[in-house]
Amino acid sequence: MALAMCLAPVPGPAPSAAEIDAAGEIAASARIDASGASPAVVALGAALFSDPRLSPDGRFSCASCHRPDAAFAEPGVARQRGRDGKLLATNAPSLLGLARRGPFRHDGAAPTLAAQIAVPLLAANEMANPSLAAVAARLAADRATVSDFEAAFGGGPTEARVVAALGAYLRSLTPEPSPFDRFQAGDPAALSPAARRGLTLFRGRAGCSACHLVDGDFRDGRFHDTGIAARRMRRPFPDGVRPSQGRIAVTGAAVDRFRVRTPGLRAVARTPPYMHDGSIRTLADVVRYYAAGGAAHAGLSPLIIPFAVDEGDVADLVAFLEALGETPTVPVSAAPAE
Incomplete structure (x- = not known):
C-alpha cells in the first residue's frame, strides 16, 4: 500500500x-x-x-x-x-x-x-x-x-x-505555492507576524534548518538519529510488530543504527501524526520534543541540542510550519498518539 x-x-x-x-x-x-x-x-x-x-x-x-x-x-x-x-x-x-x-x-x-x-x-x-x-x-x-x-x-x-x-x-506531485513561497517571492504580508517569528526561530535558536534546509523540500537528503527509533525499541508496539532500527538494516553499519531519513516539511500541518512511527500527535509536541533534546542515548545526532522555548515560541514555530502548506484538512487533535 x-x-x-x-x-x-x-x-x-x-x-x-x-x-x-x-x-x-x-x-x-x-x-x-x-x-x-x-x-x-x-x-x-x-x-x-x-x-x-x-x-x-x-x-x-x-x-x-x-x-x-x-x-x-x-x-x-x-x-x-x-x-x-x-x-x-x-x-x-x-x-x-x-x-x-x-x-x-x-x-x-x-x-x-x-x-x-x-x-x-x-x-x-x-x-x-x-x-x-x-x-x-x-x-x-x-x-x-x-x-x-x-x-x-x-x-x-x-x-x-x-x-x-x-x-x-x-x-508530478509537487506542492502548491504556500504562504512561505509567496513571502520568499517578495510578499511580506504572506506570512503572519507569528510565522515570521517562527521562521527566525527555525533558522536560528531552534536549529531546525540544520536538517530541514530552507529550500524546496525542507530536508537535507540525509539520515539522522533523532532518538525516536531508539525510544521505540524501549517502548515496543503493543501489537508486537517489530520496530525499525533505521538505516542499519540497509548498510549493516553500526553507526547507522536508529538513523532515519529527514522528511520534507511541505504541507506538514495536514499530515499528523508525526515521526517515522507516528508516535507524536501534534506539531507543537514535535517542537517540544526537540526543544527538550530528543530522547537521550549514546547515538543521538549531535545536531539535536536542547533549546529554551516558551509556549509563545512553540506557537510561532507551529505557525511557520503551517505556512509551508495550505490550511490543514484534519484537526491535529484527531491524530492518535501511540
Missing part, C-alpha cells in the same frame, strides 16, 4: 532488475515534456494510483494510504494496515515532492523511485502480488485499460510500463 512506509525487512522475494527498470519505457514515450514523461503517461499513472486492481483482491490501491485529497498521506493514522489486516511498522508520509530526491523509504532501502514503487506492490505485508507480471496481466484483461496503455506507451500493460506510469505521476 504505502509507497514509503515499512522500515523492517520486507517478507517475500525482492523485485528483479528487469521488474523495476522502467527508464526505457519512459524514454520510448512519443510525447516527452519537461518532466521526462508525456501527459498521457502521467494521466495513466494517476489512474493507476487509485486503481484497486493493483492489489490481488481488489481492496487496496496506492491512494488507500496516500490520499490525494490529504497531501498524499493518511492524516490521523499513526500506522497503516497491510493486506493481512496487521499494522505496519511505520507511518505513511506525504508524497508531495518525494520523488525528486532518493534514496527512498525511511531507511533508504529503495535506491531508485522504480525500486520503491515495486516494494509495496510485491511486499507480503502490503499488496502481496506474486510478481509485477501478475499486476500487468490483471490490467491487460480490461480492454479500456489496454487502450490507455497503448495511448501512453504504444503498447499494452507490461511490468515496466506499470512502474513507469506510476513513477511519472509521482514525479
Whole structure:
C-alpha cells in the first residue's frame, strides 16, 4: 500500500532488475515534456494510483494510504494496515515532492523511485502480488485499460510500463505555492507576524534548518538519529510488530543504527501524526520534543541540542510550519498518539 512506509525487512522475494527498470519505457514515450514523461503517461499513472486492481483482491490501491485529497498521506493514522489486516511498522508520509530526491523509504532501502514503487506492490505485508507480471496481466484483461496503455506507451500493460506510469505521476506531485513561497517571492504580508517569528526561530535558536534546509523540500537528503527509533525499541508496539532500527538494516553499519531519513516539511500541518512511527500527535509536541533534546542515548545526532522555548515560541514555530502548506484538512487533535 504505502509507497514509503515499512522500515523492517520486507517478507517475500525482492523485485528483479528487469521488474523495476522502467527508464526505457519512459524514454520510448512519443510525447516527452519537461518532466521526462508525456501527459498521457502521467494521466495513466494517476489512474493507476487509485486503481484497486493493483492489489490481488481488489481492496487496496496506492491512494488507500496516500490520499490525494490529504497531501498524499493518511492524516490521523499513526500506522497503516497491510493486506493481512496487521499494522505496519511505520507511518505513511506525504508524497508531495518525494520523488525528486532518493534514496527512498525511511531507511533508504529503495535506491531508485522504480525500486520503491515495486516494494509495496510485491511486499507480503502490503499488496502481496506474486510478481509485477501478475499486476500487468490483471490490467491487460480490461480492454479500456489496454487502450490507455497503448495511448501512453504504444503498447499494452507490461511490468515496466506499470512502474513507469506510476513513477511519472509521482514525479508530478509537487506542492502548491504556500504562504512561505509567496513571502520568499517578495510578499511580506504572506506570512503572519507569528510565522515570521517562527521562521527566525527555525533558522536560528531552534536549529531546525540544520536538517530541514530552507529550500524546496525542507530536508537535507540525509539520515539522522533523532532518538525516536531508539525510544521505540524501549517502548515496543503493543501489537508486537517489530520496530525499525533505521538505516542499519540497509548498510549493516553500526553507526547507522536508529538513523532515519529527514522528511520534507511541505504541507506538514495536514499530515499528523508525526515521526517515522507516528508516535507524536501534534506539531507543537514535535517542537517540544526537540526543544527538550530528543530522547537521550549514546547515538543521538549531535545536531539535536536542547533549546529554551516558551509556549509563545512553540506557537510561532507551529505557525511557520503551517505556512509551508495550505490550511490543514484534519484537526491535529484527531491524530492518535501511540
